Amino acid sequence: EVQLLESGGGLVQPGGSLRLSCAASGFTFSNYAMSWVRQAPGKGLEWVAGISGGSDSTYYSDTVKGRFTISRDNFKNIVFLQMNSLRAEDTAVYYCAKDPLRTVVTYFESWGQGTLVTVSS
Amino acid sequence: IVMTQSPATLSVSPGERAILSCRASRSVSRRLVWYQQKPGQAPRLLIYDASTRATGVPARFSGSGSETAFSLTISSLQSEDFAVYYCQQENNWPPTFGQGTKVEI
Numbered sequence: 001e002v003q004l005l006e007s008g009g010g011l012v013q014p015g016g017s018l019r020l021s022c023a024a025s026g027f028t029f030s031n032y033a034m035s036w037v038r039q040a041p042g043k044g045l046e047w048v049a050g051i052s053g054g055s056d057s058t059y060y061s062d063t064v065k066g067r068f069t070i071s072r073d074n075f076k077n078i079v080f081l082q083m084n085s086l087r088a089e090d091t092a093v094y095y096c097a098k099d100p101l102r103t104v105v106t107y108f109e110s111w112g113q114g115t116l117v118t119v120s121s
Numbered sequence: 122i123v124m125t126q127s128p129a130t131l132s133v134s135p136g137e138r139a140i141l142s143c144r145a146s147r148s149v150s151r152r153l154v155w156y157q158q159k160p161g162q163a164p165r166l167l168i169y170d171a172s173t174r175a176t177g178v179p180a181r182f183s184g185s186g187s188e189t190a191f192s193l194t195i196s197s198l199q200s201e202d203f204a205v206y207y208c209q210q211e212n213n214w215p216p217t218f219g220q221g222t223k224v225e226i
Contacts, residue, residue, distance in 0.1 A: 037164075045156075045164065045207055045218040061215055095163055106211040107154040109175065111163035 002026040002110040004096045009115030012086055016119070020081040022096030022112055030054065030074040033099035035108060036081045038092035038117075048094070049081060050105035059105055064090075086119045093117075122146050122210050126219035133198050133224060141193040141222045143208035148188045152212035155184055155193045158221075159204045167206075168193065198224070 097108035
């Protein structure tokens, strides 16, 4: 059974940084691209960042490019999201999601339960 | 690509059929996905490639459409189907979601 467990969320001041982690189990982690998808309170879903199975390609939405960095550790089966220069509009539940393919982000066949990031002074 | 879902809210009685619409601002071929999200839960994959049900999804859920117009049909609503449904295109970069349709009693 695929399991994705996010951690690292919390309250941070505007301009601050936070690092999210997602521990994966139940599948061959390096064979699949992984993404982070967020959902602001009461709003819809927004894809944020993705990374190929071998870490050779990373992808970002325009709203976070230059501020967020996605990475993965295929030995420990963890995907990370380093978030810098955080803004109030980054406040959201951040979901870790598994892609059905290895090389490119397409859609999301498994999701974690999410971790809440609140950016506020 | 902008994805537009309608209606925003759909009021349906248990046992009735629900039809949800999703339109793309330009063609996405059949690379269209549907998710279900219940309150306080993560989204769940329902349909991919416009009409293929994901593993474990009941047959009462069906997807159709191509190019710019898609629909999700729930043939006979069960109590557990009341939720928000999102469409997502994965034909063009970046992947984008619709704003969601809430199916309520």
